[in-house]
Amino acid sequence: MAPDGQTLAPNVYDAEPIPDAARAEIDRLLSSGDLFRYTAAEGAPVALLEQEFAELLGSRYALAVSSCSAALFLSLKALDLPRGAKVLIPAFTFAAVPSAVVHADCTPVLVEVGENYRIDIDDFSAKLPEADAVLISHMRGHTSDMDAIMTLSDAAGVPVVEDAAHSLGTTWHGRNIGTIGKVGCFSFQSYKLVNAGEGGIMITDDPELAARAIIMSGAYEQNWKKHPGLQNSFGHWQNKLPLYNLRMQNLSAAVIRPQLPEIARRVTDGRRNHDWVAAQLNATDWLVVPDALPPEDRAPDSIQFNLKGDWSDDQARAFQAAAKRRGITVQIFGLTEGNARAYWNWQFLGDLPDLPRTRAMLMRACDVRLPARLTEPELAYIAEAIISAAGDVKA
Numbered sequence: 001m002a003p004d005g006q007t008l009a010p011n012v013y014d015a016e017p018i019p020d021a022a023r024a025e026i027d028r029l030l031s032s033g034d035l036f037r038y039t040a041a042e043g044a045p046v047a048l049l050e051q052e053f054a055e056l057l058g059s060r061y062a063l064a065v066s067s068c069s070a071a072l073f074l075s076l077k078a079l080d081l082p083r084g085a086k087v088l089i090p091a092f093t094f095a096a097v098p099s100a101v102v103h104a105d106c107t108p109v110l111v112e113v114g115e116n117y118r119i120d121i122d123d124f125s126a127k128l129p130e131a132d133a134v135l136i137s138h139m140r141g142h143t144s145d146m147d148a149i150m151t152l153s154d155a156a157g158v159p160v161v162e163d164a165a166h167s168l169g170t171t172w173h174g175r176n177i178g179t180i181g182k183v184g185c186f187s188f189q190s191y192k193l194v195n196a197g198e199g200g201i202m203i204t205d206d207p208e209l210a211a212r213a214i215i216m217s218g219a220y221e222q223n224w225k226k227h228p229g230l231q232n233s234f235g236h237w238q239n240k241l242p243l244y245n246l247r248m249q250n251l252s253a254a255v256i257r258p259q260l261p262e263i264a265r266r267v268t269d270g271r272r273n274h275d276w277v278a279a280q281l282n283a284t285d286w287l288v289v290p291d292a293l294p295p296e297d298r299a300p301d302s303i304q305f306n307l308k309g310d311w312s313d314d315q316a317r318a319f320q321a322a323a324k325r326r327g328i329t330v331q332i333f334g335l336t337e338g339n340a341r342a343y344w345n346w347q348f349l350g351d352l353p354d355l356p357r358t359r360a361m362l363m364r365a366c367d368v369r370l371p372a373r374l375t376e377p378e379l380a381y382i383a384e385a386i387i388s389a390a391g392d393v394k395a
Contacts, residue, residue: 009327009385010378012369015195016266019258026254035250037064038223045253047226050201052260057176057184059203061210061229064253065217068165068187068200069096070246075161075183075202076104076133077244078213085132090119090144091358092333093137095340097163098349101135110343112357116290117304117365119144120357121152128156137163138170138177139341140304140367143296146172146180161185165200168193169267169299178203188252191369193266193301194259196252207233218245267299270372273379274300277370280383281305286390287366301371307332307364307390315393316364322389328382329369330389334362 025045029035037046046064054062065071076087085106089097092113101108109127112120117139128134134153136144153160160181164170167177168186178184183206186192188199204210211233214224220243224234278289281303288308292298307316316332323330333341342362344352368382 010374010381012329012371012374012382013191015190015371016262016373018195018255019262021258022255025257026251029250029254037247037250037253038219038226042226044226045250045257046248049248049253049257050227052257053201054203056260056263057179057203059179059184060205061207062201062203063210063213063217063227064199064201064248065246066200066248067198067246068163068185068189069100070217070244071185071200071202072097072100072135072161072163073103074213074216074244074246075185075204075209076101076106076135077216078209079133079159079161079182080212081106081132086130088124088127088131088134090137090139091343091355092117092341092362093139093163094165095346097135097137098346102348106133108349110353110355110358112355113139113361114357115306115361117142117361118293119149121145121148123357124149125152128152128158131156131158134158134160134181135163136160136181137165138167140302141166141170141298141300142290142304143167143170143172143177143293143298145293147295150180165189165192166301167299169263171297173295174297179205182206183209188256191301193263193270193299193372194256196255199248199252199256201248211237212241215241216244216246218243218247266301266372270299270301270370271297273370273372273374274298274303276376277303277379277383278305281386284387284390285309286394287386301369303368303370305366305368306361307366309394311364311394313363318393319389322392323385326385326389328385328389330386331367332363333365333367334359 050062083105086109087101087106091110098108112123162181162184164178165187170177183204185202188196211230281287289305
């Protein structure tokens with residue numbers, strides 16, 4: 001409570017505490033100084049994380065790296081695409097995604113995204129014939145129509161990489177997101193479902209792709225022998241690929257591993273919280289939370305909603321300001337200066353296409369953090385603050 005007796009706005013930025021089980025392992029690592037993933041002959045925390053994560057997702061191989069961006073980059077390099085290869089990406093994603101494509105010596109091709117934050121399948125289909133690969137970002141955990149994407153991509157012989165940074169725990173027809181395409185990439189950055197501050201991991205069932213990615217991640221000399229099951233492939237690729245040194249170190253893995261058993265509970269709590277707030281917002285005349293696609297069971301840790309009806313830019317900014325006065329930060333992607341999720345700010349790409357559907361969505365799409373740890377009174381405060389702020393402008 002504030003000194004005047006009013007309820008304080010909930011803190012939506014702090015992550016859940018790291019489980020106590022991590023402390024003993026961190027103390028052991030600090031005492032030994034054994035922080036490099038390849039020092040131990042076997043059983044290093046990073047190697048154990050890879051094994052556990054692959055089992056959790058139902059994948060054959062996992063490679064833990066320094067970030068999800070590193071995983072995306074390595075995925076594209078492991079696909080052995082030609083220099084300048086065209087990679088389809090959603091026009092609604094984080095700037096790190098087109099950056100990873102550029103870093104891999106490829107060319108991003110932006111695909112329109114609709115009001116429901118998902119790939120426009122007609123635009124995707126029209127641009128697919130020029131593509132060498134597809135990188136689908138499940139942005140903010142919203143799954144595009146993976147049935148259509150995979151059917152079209154498979155027919156064209158184009159590999160699909162899933163950027164599942166926001167989608168750990170989400171399923172599509174009961175299948176884990178990240179296991180549908182050729183590679184799936186996940187994030188352990190602080191605002192994700194599992195928090196290591198920084199870190200990422202990629203999963204695949206393709207042994208050649210896994211071997212190439214492992215070597216390029218920095219498994220130099222004979223260190224690839226500490227990754228089981230790929231010895232013939234490693235022997236073929238050793239010294240034929242560049243080393244980018246994107247390895248995860250043991251302290252990060254020690255922080256991540258005790259959180260893996262917490263994922264199911266966090267998914268359940270996050271979905272409950274999201275759906276409760278969504279019901280409140282959808283009951284108004286001014287706000288709408290787009291429905292999930294039928295095959296999708298999301299694992300949200302934030303909520304996105306659109307300003308419904310006729311809003312001017314000034315009204316949208318006034319809504320943000322009114323929510324801020326109540327202690328709730330509402331990000332409108334297209335109205336936040338320099339926003340890394342607004343494609344027109346990706347000036348490193350040079351000339352940018354005109355994408356009217358995506359632009360219109362970004363100018364009215366709102367984003368509020370909603371971590372799984374929030375209580376019902378905290379959720380009620382957030383929902384009331386958003387609704388009242390909209391009412392200040394539109395009532």
